Amino acid sequence: TILVLDFGSQTSHLILRRLRAIGVFAELLPCTTKIADLTWKPKGIVFSGGPASVYDEGSPHVDPAVFDLGVPILYGCQEIAWRINSTNVARGEAREYGHADVTITKVNSNVDRLFAGLGDEIPVFMSHYDKLVSLPTDFVVIGATKNSEYASIAHKEKPIFGVQFHPELEHTPRGTDILRNFSVDVCGAQPNWKMGDFAELEIARIRELVGERALVLGAVSGGVDSTVGAALMREAIGDRFKAILVDTGCMRLNECEAVKVNLGKHLGINLTVVEAGELFMSRLAGVSDPEKKRKIIGSTFIDLFEQEAIRIEKEAENTPNSGKVEFFLQGTLYPDVIESLSFRGPSATIKTHHNVGGLPERMMNGQGLRLIEPLRLLFKDEVRAIGRKLGIHESLVNRHPFPGPGIAIRILGDVTKERVEIARKADHIFISKIKEAGLYDKISQAFAGLDTNRSVGVFGDQRVWGYIIILRAVGTKDFMSADVFDFDNAFLKDVSRTICNQVEGVARVVYDLTSKPPGTIELE
Ligand code: XMP
Numbered sequence: 001t002i003l004v005l006d007f008g009s010q011t012s013h014l015i016l017r018r019l020r021a022i023g024v025f026a027e028l029l030p031c032t033t034k035i036a037d038l039t040w041k042p043k044g045i046v047f048s049g050g051p052a053s054v055y056d057e058g059s060p061h062v063d064p065a066v067f068d069l070g071v072p073i074l075y076g077c078q079e080i081a082w083r084i085n086s087t088n089v090a091r092g093e094a095r096e097y098g099h100a101d102v103t104i105t106k107v108n109s110n111v112d113r114l115f116a117g118l119g120d121e122i123p124v125f126m127s128h129y130d131k132l133v134s135l136p137t138d139f140v141v142i143g144a145t146k147n148s149e150y151a152s153i154a155h156k157e158k159p160i161f162g163v164q165f166h167p168e169l170e171h172t173p174r175g176t177d178i179l180r181n182f183s184v185d186v187c188g189a190q191p192n193w194k195m196g197d198f199a200e201l202e203i204a205r206i207r208e209l210v211g212e213r214a215l216v217l218g219a220v221s222g223g224v225d226s227t228v229g230a231a232l233m234r235e236a237i238g239d240r241f242k243a244i245l246v247d248t249g250c251m252r253l254n255e256c257e258a259v260k261v262n263l264g265k266h267l268g269i270n271l272t273v274v275e276a277g278e279l280f281m282s283r284l285a286g287v288s289d290p291e292k293k294r295k296i297i298g299s300t301f302i303d304l305f306e307q308e309a310i311r312i313e314k315e316a317e318n319t320p321n322s323g324k325v326e327f328f329l330q331g332t333l334y335p336d337v338i339e340s341l342s343f344r345g346p347s348a349t350i351k352t353h354h355n356v357g358g359l360p361e362r363m364m365n366g367q368g369l370r371l372i373e374p375l376r377l378l379f380k381d382e383v384r385a386i387g388r389k390l391g392i393h394e395s396l397v398n399r400h401p402f403p404g405p406g407i408a409i410r411i412l413g414d415v416t417k418e419r420v421e422i423a424r425k426a427d428h429i430f431i432s433k434i435k436e437a438g439l440y441d442k443i444s445q446a447f448a449g450l451d452t453n454r455s456v457g458v459f460g461d462q463r464v465w466g467y468i469i470i471l472r473a474v475g476t477k478d479f480m481s482a483d484v485f486d487f488d489n490a491f492l493k494d495v496s497r498t499i500c501n502q503v504e505g506v507a508r509v510v511y512d513l514t515s516k517p518p519g520t521i522e523l524e
Contacts, residue, residue: 007050249277466507
């Protein structure tokens with residue numbers, strides 16, 4: 001495993017993806033991670049870039065023990081230089097941002113390994129302000145650009161390399177080769193990581209963690225993450241995994257039935273559906289603040305899980321599967337982990353994502369439950385690959401994500417049965433039309449939501465005061481940023497007409513043209 005230390009760059013996770021793409025497994029941890037806390041020894045370490053200047057007060061620095069591990073290190077020219085002597089780094093006169101050509105200098109066979117096979121010049125993507133103004137002792141220059149004399153440096157003897165460009169970016173076309181040279185040739189990591197092995201390893205890890213008796217409780221939503229998580233649990237511990245589907249009253253049309261068929265029937269998962277629509281509606285009545293809504297929904301979920309844990313233990317008494325509920329399954333993915341681990345405090349505070357927010361703490365502290373997160377090292381496309389491997393149907397594997405709080409965070413303002421119903425019907429029409437047009441797999445996430453206000457319309461000779469439907473469809477790779485999907489106007493007009501005709505109470509349909517950022521994917 002290669003350890004990537006995150007200094008908060010937007011692209012830290014791309015270093016991981018590039019490494020995994022060449023078959024080298026990598027883990028991302030905050031740059032402030034204490035090496036003594038690691039339970040494994042990395043084969044090599046990569047420092048990501050980051051927004052903070054190395055000499056700003058309060059800017060994060062790595063644990064000095066990193067340099068005592070004796071393993072190869074790549075990246076962060078400035079950080080390495082600062083560690084050795086902070087006067088080596090100064091603010092550059094000009095920001096160097098964008099394309100540059102690095103001219104490679106050959107030094108000796110040890111040092112030349114980083115750029116082996118790449119020729120004399122490599123096009124790269126630079127993004128920095130600070131730069132190295134002098135060479136730290138015992139370092140040599142291995143690459144320079146017009147503006148940076150020290151664009152790449154290396155220690156004369158130790159396998160320590162610094163690059164001032166971003167090898168993880170698409171705009172550094174040979175970046176993957178540089179990462180391969182580093183991880184495989186310099187660090188000696190084996191490029192044999194395969195998604196298929198992951199499922200088997202994870203199943204074995206779950207078995208060992210859970211042991212012979214414990215029961216595991218897990219929430220499923222009908223989405224791909226919770227389904228894959230549940231399928232892994234079922235493979236690992238069979239019926240001792242208890243899946244709970246909470247019907248919040250804010251699910252998509254026919255969702256509960258579909259989950260019963262997919263999980264219960266096809267995957268053989270022990271599933272309980274908890275009907276809680278009325279409870280959610282009564283607790284949400286009159287609440288329009290988005291954060292309050294999420295908190296209420298999150299804590300209602302926990303109340304229900306607590307009840308279920310007690311019921312499940314009782315039910316299991318005197319059966320061969322008797323035991324205590326000791327674990328709680330979470331479908332956390334890598335982007336959630338990255339956001340919540342960030343050393344600057346979670347960028348996820350943008351919203352209380354309840355699958356990383358309040359939910360676990362109360363379950364863990366109150367009930368003494370431990371979290372089990374079989375997908376925590378994976379990105380969405382990797383989860384999908386495992387889903388296919390586990391035999392989950394393609395239509396489920398490729399499903400657009402659906403948030404735990406459901407339609408409640410897609411209707412701006414008050415959550416009432418009537419408003420949920422209108423959004424649900426409109427959503428069903430929109431998604432059905434998208435499928436009919438063969439666009440579903442081209443879009444990462446689409447839904448219809450509801451505006452807070454109503455608007456005036458004319459139906460026949462009557463003026464009506466009707467609801468406003470907001471259509472949203474985005475394309476994204478990692479759901480951290482997203483682009484608006486470009487529909488044909490004719491398609492959108494057809495959707496609008498159909499919704500106005502078929503969903504009573506709707507007088508207007510609009511298409512949301514906001515990318516993320518600044519908008520988020522969900523409306524709240
Ligand atoms: P945003 O709206 O933050 O959403 O751009 C990014 C992705 O996260 C999903 N999302 C959630 N998923 N519980 C979930 O399980 C939540 O509270 C939640 N909020 C947002 C959203 O659907 C999108 O895919």
